[in-house]
Amino acid sequence: MPRNAMSLRESAMPEMTLVEALNLALARAMADDPSVVVLGEDVGLNGGVFRATVGLEKRFGSERVLDTPLAELLISGLCVGMAAQGLKPVGEIQFMGFIYPCLDQLVNHASRMRNRTQGRLTCPMVLRAPHGAGIRAPEHHSESTEAMLAHIPGLRVVMPSSPESAYGLLLAAIRDPDPVVFLEPTRLYRAAKGEVEDNGEALPLDHAFVLREGRDITMISWGAALKETAAAADALSAEGILAEVVDLATLKPYDEETILSSVAKTGRCLIVHEAARTGGFGAEIAATVAEHGLSSLLAPVTRVTGYDTIIPMARLEQHYMPSVERIVTAGRKMCQFS
């Protein structure tokens, strides 16, 4: 897929949802490579609570598509052990709010197995989890704490935003020889549709994708929030403000070059993420621009983010997440700045 060709827009051809694209990628990876193993709670017969693994157990057997006991620490630790033995485990954490028990394994083992053994043992594992709010889910089901993970050296953090990128990036994550946390946008699982060819082609990791070229402002986002970001770009274009939309896609390590060159062109950097603002990954992008792109800035770097509070339950969640309106307002203000 050409670097700039991805889009959240609908196509005229038959489409599939983002979660179906993930399922397709998993099936493809398992068919291609017998060392790929899927494990997690309810991933077997039930096909995952979001149906991402549906059909896999039937096709590949319950030894390769494994319902684990209810224990996230275990899931991540099993992945480390399996990976060190040459399997390619793809663990599923049912919601990102339950990923925290995995952090010890991710920080102390998965991310440093290769480095601490000087390459003797490696950790080619993927840990998948849905992130983000917007589906009126219960408490603890709406987390976007990717920044905590993107701070961990040795790990990769990947966040697709469309069916196409979900397919290509998941294949890339599974084939990658190092550990990848793969965070999927819950509210786009079924809402995002696109044409996905099951061609087995992986997308590159550590590449940001320019979803839309622009002139006046660079809007950088990832995961679920790209939906509102793209809509805001549409709205701004109606006002004559041409926004360049960048899908960061891989947060760790991330593609500084694409960001800096886009900001060099537009002179404005607007970052949108659903996570709480303070210490969110938007800070890293802003810092990079402040360090290496300062001279090209025509307006202050701006972040539109979730608020610095506990993400509220369903009744208020829409007020928490960055809305199209908040993004448009911020973008407009930046373009009026001089």
Add this chain to the structure above:
Amino acid sequence: MPRNAMSLRESAMPEMTLVEALNLALARAMADDPSVVVLGEDVGLNGGVFRATVGLEKRFGSERVLDTPLAELLISGLCVGMAAQGLKPVGEIQFMGFIYPCLDQLVNHASRMRNRTQGRLTCPMVLRAPHGAGIRAPEHHSESTEAMLAHIPGLRVVMPSSPESAYGLLLAAIRDPDPVVFLEPTRLYRAAKGEVEDNGEALPLDHAFVLREGRDITMISWGAALKETAAAADALSAEGILAEVVDLATLKPYDEETILSSVAKTGRCLIVHEAARTGGFGAEIAATVAEHGLSSLLAPVTRVTGYDTIIPMARLEQHYMPSVERIVTAGRKMCQFS
């Protein structure tokens, strides 16, 4: 203590080490308030592996100074339960590298107990842990991952850098009605000395402290790295560059105002931290300056940090941590910028 009076320098009067100051604060807090309970591995008879709790068990009894089983998740979870019952638990995690099993409790419970119950239950707990490298400790004993914690709404993250701030901030943390993670600079435990009066006075939380006033450049740091930052400021002053040194002290929530007004004065912002660069808390400071202090900047915001790799074991750790030389070089370069 006046806001600007703290110093890492030696005083002419009798001194105590940073870890002794912590011990003093713990003893004071326990004497003042019978609901304060200390718990952790080896905190009892052994007085803690760094001796921070020495003497407390003898004085306050083993029910209030409690050796727990070897289980960090448990320690943090016990704190939540105790705190909800009106105790003021002070948990000790032996090294920051072992704090990750606590994250689930910190994110999903401690930080949101008050908010999710709308104030019905609260969580006045403190979780102490030593952070940072530089004492030739074994693997996993040199972590500085404060950024992961400082992203969590509802939590406070406090990092003292001197005996005085250790005493005053720990008292503040224990008295605070909300959960606080308190990260202590391992390599300053005994190396940092200062005069500490046991007057029971807490320092304010969410306040940054200007340790040294300056004109040309603002140097912001926290925790262990303040030692090298202060030394770099000395070295720069010998070259005629007057650095203002800010001890961030509380990372969550942090004192934007002090940072922005200092940068407004000096026009230059240099951030120093020991943690890995990408997604470190320096990014948040840089982002804030890029958002709200852009117009005053005379040079790009600059971060001098640990490298984006696994912190190496003893033989290379000195090369990993920000050295005085790296800080001086960066500061000098910023002041030459125009």
Add this chain to the structure above:
Amino acid sequence: MASNRANQELPVIARFEVRHRNYLAPDGSINRPLPAFASDARLLVALYRSMMLLRLFDRKAVALQRTGRLGTYAVSLGQEAVSVGIASAMQEEDVLLPSYRDNGALIWRGVKLEEILLFWGGDERGNDFSGPVHDFPFCVPVGSQAPHAAGVAYAFKLRKEPRVAVCIFGDGATSKGDVYEAMNFAGVHRLPVVFVATNNRWAISVPLRLQTACETLAQKAVAAGFTGEQVDGNDVLAMRAAAEEAITAARDGKGPRFIEAVTYRLGDHTTSDDASRYRSTDEVQACWKEEPIARLRSYLVGQKLWSKADEEQLAAECNERVEAAVERYLATPPRPPETMFDHLYANLPEAYAAQRHELAGERDA
């Protein structure tokens, strides 16, 4: 096998056993002498009424969810005896640490139906409930409340208060290290805490045999150094008796206990689940024969403590109570958006006041 024989010749240095408790057979007949409280007819009727209210409330909640007026909801269908039986043995000053499926216990302890609806409707005010002020809210991250229970019990012990923490979780939760760590600690300090595993044989789609190789969950307590008992969780008398015994022992300083309540989840896991994907109708049908409400009803009717008229009146009462609660729930407007910052900290730090302002639409920059 030689090596096995060798092992069998080694001396035994420790022995453990798990006992099973049941009084009422599925048809309401009695299997063994009843506990003392069973002579209190009012109590038995109260237990019955409470289970019935829960079942009718659940039915209504599902209807609300299906019509878009409630979020995801987890019914107790078939498990009513567990949470009701446990709660009925607690004192007001004890502390309950429930999981998300323990409505029965919350209601028994005074939480209002509309508060439960508010929670599942996505409003944090449901957690600021009318039950005992120190009771914990529903715990969604499975098993993570177990260490809290140990902490609460430690506080009781430290302050020499004769109170007990009661922590309820599912069979799935017994696979979590949280639960094990908490139980092990409770054992060390002989804390006044009772752990209850509601073994409904499924954790969403994962059957018990994939959760653990243990023949009973009760034996999990062996690893924590105290006693576990298996109880027929469809027999509310057994639940109440086991809970009473365990809570009394804990209150008397005799340390923690573990109760495995064997029951069955007759409904879907939650309203987001479709259990027919992973288990057979036959299995569910068979378990309907064991369910707790019919069982107690048979007993009460047999004892002439309950009549058809009572049943009709109860249904009417319950429905009325439920409808009134639903009305109050639906009439509760969402709180203003900026209140999401309230109770974030005791005092909102300056750093976030601006964000609260922005949310309030008071951008008076």
Add this chain to the structure above:
Amino acid sequence: MASNRANQELPVIARFEVRHRNYLAPDGSINRPLPAFASDARLLVALYRSMMLLRLFDRKAVALQRTGRLGTYAVSLGQEAVSVGIASAMQEEDVLLPSYRDNGALIWRGVKLEEILLFWGGDERGNDFSGPVHDFPFCVPVGSQAPHAAGVAYAFKLRKEPRVAVCIFGDGATSKGDVYEAMNFAGVHRLPVVFVATNNRWAISVPLRLQTACETLAQKAVAAGFTGEQVDGNDVLAMRAAAEEAITAARDGKGPRFIEAVTYRLGDHTTSDDASRYRSTDEVQACWKEEPIARLRSYLVGQKLWSKADEEQLAAECNERVEAAVERYLATPPRPPETMFDHLYANLPEAYAAQRHELAGERDA
């Protein structure tokens, strides 16, 4: 008490027991018929030599630490029989997952002494060792390697390889949820894995009674649905026999086993510790009478398999081997700073190449 009596009348539905294994008494006499391998004199001598090498190596490592030439170090003093006994029962193709105190096992499996010194000297190259390539390095975060062991064993089972994962950890580690979760999973899938808890009665300063209320650690396996056995960890024959039996059973598809090895840490926790702060000399002195090396020596001497001359020759050999390793260790210069980026990822991402450059002092902008 009435309620207790009531409970005692309930039917027992499951029973468990823990057995204890010992052959050699502290004086080297025999308590029960020896296992078959004990007739292999060369093996017995090899076990003895290995324990002795470990003890002398430890002594030297401490001396290096005291003189600033090694970092923190954890001796095996008094526990030599555990790691040596276990490793001696493993096949090369099995996978060892040790904790930081299991030098005995690593050395038996071919890790060079200088590699161990490199690790404790603060050099990651010590983990790229000469032992079996799939063996795990020392695990410092206590208990966190247990889930890896289950994952490794799962891979063996999936690929139908007749290999076994062997995971060793301390009594402290048995309090960690990691260990429990891993054991529980191993039980479910009857994985080829053996868990060994080295119960040296202390976790730094925390005595066993504050770690758990269990009378044996072996009973922890009851919660995972398989068998645990308590072994005299100062009797290398018992350790070897128990390990052999457990590993063979695991290899034969009979599922996991748990071994509690009861021993005593005669030394400080590590060179950073001062055990006299928290335990009495009397306790330590008493335990010296139980230690494993003298015990096996007495037996060997009694069997005329070992002489004073052998002993002297062994000491000389070991010292020579240790000194040579120390020399090689001290002669190994630190690796260049920029290599801290090597093996961070399979291919260093562009994003970090500049940092590596900076470190290399090759700032060619």
